[in-house]
Amino acid sequence: MGHGGGGALSAELVEHIFAPAFGSPSGVLAELGDSAVVTLGGARLAFSTDSYVVRPLFFPGGSIGDLAVNGTVNDLAMSGARAAYLSCGFILEEGVATDGVARVAQAMGDAARRAGVEVATGDTKVVESGHGDGVYINTAGIGLVPAGVDIRPQRAVPGDVVIVSGPVGAHGVAIMSVREGLEFGSAVESDSAPLGGLVEAMLAQTRDVHVLRDPTRGGLAASLNEIAAAAGVGVVVQERSVPVLPEVANACAILGLDPWYVANEGKLVAFVPREHADAVLAAMRAHPYGAEAVVIGECVADHPGMVVARTGLGGTRVVDLPMGEQLPRIC
Amino acid sequence: MGHGGGGALSAELVEHIFAPAFGSPSGVLAELGDSAVVTLGGARLAFSTDSYVVRPLFFPGGSIGDLAVNGTVNDLAMSGARAAYLSCGFILEEGVATDGVARVAQAMGDAARRAGVEVATGDTKVVESGHGDGVYINTAGIGLVPAGVDIRPQRAVPGDVVIVSGPVGAHGVAIMSVREGLEFGSAVESDSAPLGGLVEAMLAQTRDVHVLRDPTRGGLAASLNEIAAAAGVGVVVQERSVPVLPEVANACAILGLDPWYVANEGKLVAFVPREHADAVLAAMRAHPYGAEAVVIGECVADHPGMVVARTGLGGTRVVDLPMGEQLPRIC
Structure with a gap:
């Protein structure tokens, strides 16, 4: 599987x-x-x-x-x-x-x-x-593809700001809950949504968005690892800045899952040049599917191909590429 | 099914x-x-x-x-x-x-x-x-799609010549034989082939090819019926002119199948204006995947939506749209 x-x-x-x-x-x-x-x-x-x-x-x-x-x-x-x-x-x-x-x-x-x-x-x-x-x-x-747009994993460069468009992990947890007949207080709903309009709003700020990725199977962790490997760059994520809904966090705790590795179906990760980051973030927050967008980290020249999380206590840990999806058949 | x-x-x-x-x-x-x-x-x-x-x-x-x-x-x-x-x-x-x-x-x-x-x-x-x-x-x-080309079932008109690019029924019979472990003297091979080059050779003669169809599921009979229905025209086929390989005919006789209804994966049916038919036919015969192309009938104003076969004895019979494929899962 x-x-x-x-x-x-x-x-x-x-x-x-x-x-x-x-x-x-x-x-x-x-x-x-x-x-x-x-x-x-x-x-x-x-x-x-x-x-x-x-x-x-x-x-x-x-x-x-x-x-x-x-x-x-x-x-x-x-x-x-x-x-x-x-x-x-x-x-x-x-x-x-x-x-x-x-x-x-x-x-x-x-x-x-x-x-x-x-x-x-x-x-x-x-x-x-x-x-x-x-x-x-x-x-x-x-x-x-609009003229002047060249978005692909290889374009990530040190200095890029890493933005996520909203809380992660909802889709996989919603599937798991209903499949197993589990209840976690308030029901978790899939975030399934079309992101074409959100991306259009971002590109209206600058055509020079470097990388976009929708973190489906393998979740946020897989997407960041794929980008780091493709571009030969390092990625540093501030652990506390990655948004996770409380009900998703609860469900993950019970199921032994890590929400960073759980699939999303209506979120994106963006690598944006620092000079455009504020404008792009503001445009995302003005869009219904990016209202909770936040900066979660940056692209660095150190540890190429590796994703590292800075913990709340000032430590760091490596965020691995998962071997496979934690939940089979979630999309 | x-x-x-x-x-x-x-x-x-x-x-x-x-x-x-x-x-x-x-x-x-x-x-x-x-x-x-x-x-x-x-x-x-x-x-x-x-x-x-x-x-x-x-x-x-x-x-x-x-x-x-x-x-x-x-x-x-x-x-x-x-x-x-x-x-x-x-x-x-x-x-x-x-x-x-x-x-x-x-x-x-x-x-x-x-x-x-x-x-x-x-x-x-x-x-x-x-x-x-x-x-x-x-x-x-x-x-x-090249400029000036407009090929679709609705464009069949009375007077069009109906051409088939080669003997029909081989693919379905090949699948059936191997699946059932049957032998019919010489082995029947699938006709699976890419037809882009053949079509290019035809369009080099005239851009005004009216209809092309590859008779896969439901075979030649389904394709002709779909075209007749879409264009609101009648189709008359000379029964004896439809090519069938002897080993395919034998296998169909044993299995109780009609080769006109058996799937092909490397054949096409063309509806071509009469004035271009000779040139198109010659171009097809000069191509490896159309070497055995023949005229099998014509498009008429009578019996719109209906396909009729003229038998060797001078009679006619209606060629129905099959309810479903005779052989499941042949493609």
């Missing part, structure tokens, strides 16, 4: 199996961003895909349908692109209730309208009972 | 569930072509997706890996586009052998190089044992 978890085992699969087999004449696959940026007919396009296998299909704050839209919209947004068109491939298990499929499709349609993206093309396959799990969805998306 | 078979039940799912839920501001989803044609940044792009759930993963003449490339490349080609970039989403079942995944990935890479398309972005999910079937693959693709 770890190979699908977005951590070290997933990276190994890509590095040792997929990348060598596929090759990449343009080198775009090797960039390993949330989406690829390609040029076609003179247009610079972001292009991305994700499959969605979350269980259960409906959970507090969302469903597989809106994840399938928001997840791919967000991958495109992490290249600075506003999603324009989505494709949609369903793999249905024989015997799944038609009205369940209809509810999922309705959730996708509603999410697409909220995100301002159009489902342009689709496909449906049916597999025998026992060879699927009700509904699996794949979406791919395309969107235009 | 019939809802995934590409026939009447699949059409019902799209018409009654997906299309109403998703909406389609631009109307592109309602066109129901093999791929959508959208405009982005001034570029006219074909965009398409398919999931691949074929069993077994390797079969005579191909594998799930090359189907996943060729199938999407061909969907784009049916809009006149040469595929440029593919996305690739794997859903792996826990416990699947890593070297099996590597072989599939290698087959995809080889197929991509043959088709001249680049895998630009990807995703991997893992589901528990018993909730998948080794490997499921989704690919989506984008490609440029």
